[in-house]
Amino acid sequence: MRVLLVGGGGREHALAAAIAASPKLSQLWCAPGNAGIAEIATCVPIGAGDVARLVAFARDHAVDLVVAGPEAPLVAGLADACAAEGIACFGPTAAAARLEGSKAFAKELCSEAQVPTAAAATFDDVEAALAHVRAHGAPLVVKADGLAAGKGVVVAETITEAEQAIVAMMRDRAFGPAGERVVIEERLEGREISFFALCDGENAVPFGVAADHKRVGDGDRGPNTGGMGAYSPPAGFTPALEAEVMARIVQPTLAAMARRGTPFRGVLFCGLMLTAAGPKLIEFNVRFGDPECQALMLRAEGDVLAALAACARGRLGDVTVRMRDExxxxxxxxxxxxxxxxxxxxxxxxxxxxxxxxxxxxxxxxxxxxxxxxxxxxxxxxxxxxxxxxxxxxxxxxxxxxxxxxxxxxxxxxxxxxxx
Incomplete structure (x- = not known):
């Protein structure tokens, strides 16, 4: 199988290593890759966001499967462009990628599918958002609606912090167009974990659980980052909890997306809070987390490439995936x-x-x-x-x-x- 992996970070290095271990692999390219990926794949100088050049490369090199690492090219339509050329892509269409590309859309989907999540309201007017905060009080969570490289979320302990976040996002455009709308939601209390499921549009199977550390400093101090470390599995995440997440969050989401005519294929990353009332969704992502992907790939057992290809082709039932006990x-x-x-x-x-x-x-x-x-x-x-x-x-x-x-x-x- 000839594979083009898109991206150049630690997540993509972990994916490249897992793909390279597959007996089904005949050729692996990575765009743009990095120094570590270059040891196991042929790196090509195409940016992860250059959808047109990525698809042209895949077509010209008879690529069998494109594997999307980051979210931005998926939101921009990488999977759609691959489909137009008859190339399989591990990752959702642009319409399905709205689960991550728009937090307002994700909340709408949760309401439709009755997925347990934080109560929230969406605003595209600064003054209305500020009035909502003043009426409801703190703590609150303020989220830029669009993609903000994992940094468009502010957990506001006070009304002043929430107001500052709203002004920064909506008026000052701290995150560009991503902050034109904001979602303001209640702060959930509990333990935060990352849950992953492989999906083929109709079916889903669990693909591990991890916990990461977002703050830059020891003791969870300082600003949020893309992630300073991760581990898997988190203590106390039982088979019963896994079954509950699949039944109450993953499967209803897949069913709702299919009803809309936008079936989800790829990996569904459910950021969860384990609350006293059970697991609740914090947010969806439509790709593996970074650095959670690295922790998962260290534990993945079996042919990862075969599993990714099965998702892309709607045949997840053909493969078996599991995590090692370590x-x-x-x-x-x-x-x-x-x-x-x-x-x-x-x-x-x-x-x-x-x-x-x-x-x-x-x-x-x-x-x-x-x-x-x-x-x-x-x-x-x-x-x-x-x-x-x-x-x-x-x-x-x-x-x-x-x-x-x-x-x-x-x-x-x-x-x-x-x-x-």
Whole structure:
């Protein structure tokens, strides 16, 4: 099978490694890829958002399956453009990708499908949004309606914080067009987890659960990031809970999307809060999380490529997917200054020593090669992953590997999966 993987981050490195392990693979390209992906795939200089060039490349190189890593090309219609050329794509159409592309649409869908979620209201007028906050009080969650690279959510502890978030999003356009509308919802209380299901339009199967750390600093302090680490599985996520999530959230969502004539194919990422009243949806994503994908792929058993292809072709019943009993932990190394301004171009050393450690896997996210050296080329630069019989064992291995890497311009949280 000839595969084109779209993206260039740690998630895509994890997917590339899983795909490369498949006996069905004959050729793997990645656009644009990174220094780590280049070791297992042919990288091509096409941006993940350049849908027209991606599809032209897939057509010209007789690609059998396009695998979408990030959400933006899906929202922009990558799967639709592939379908027009007769190319299978792992990922939903633009209409189905609205589950992530529009938080207002997701709330509408939840109401239709009776999916348990936070009470919410949508606004496209600044003054109306401010009036709602003043009438309802805090705490509240303010979300930009559109795609904001995982950063368009503010958990406001006070009315003032909520007002500032609304003005920043709607009036100051802090997230561009994504903030033209906002969704304001109640803050759910409980434990947050990430649940993944593979879907083929009608059928779905669970594909692991993970927990990530969004805040930049130890103790969950500082601004939100794209994710500073993850682990799988979270404690206490039982088979009964998995069955409840599938029955109350995943299956009703698939059925509602099919009724609308926009069946969902790909991976459905359900951000959940485990509340006293049961699991409730925080938000949908239409792709694997990053760094949750790295944690999941360390545990995935079987032919991942076959499973992705089955989703794209509506034949999920043809494959079996499961997670190994072992646990996994991923620690993200980021450039100093992230998620604010940061420098690029610094040299990273010690990667070979870290990668040689038992049950350790390195995932490149923001790297590039220059004169045989690996240089930092992004905010989140590396994911250091490890497995073990327990989360604690995997955590110890991951941090042992972190400690042999020499990169003075980088940093990480030291409490990923602590106490789990």
């Amino acid at each position: 646990a996994s932990v991923v620690v993200v190394l980021a450039s100093r200054g992230y998620p604010g301004a940061y420098a690029t171009g610094s040299v990273i050393e010690g990667l070979e020593q870290a990668a040689a450690m038992p049950k350790v896997r390195l995932f490149h996210a923001g790297t590039r090669l220059a004169a045989g050296r690996v240089l930092a080329d992004g905010g989140r630069v590396l994911g250091i992953g490890a497995t073990g019989a327990t989360v604690a064992e995997a955590r110890a291995r991951a941090y042992a590997a972190v400690d042999v890497i020499r990169w003075p311009d980088g940093f990480c949280r030291r409490d990923i999966a602590a106490g789990v």
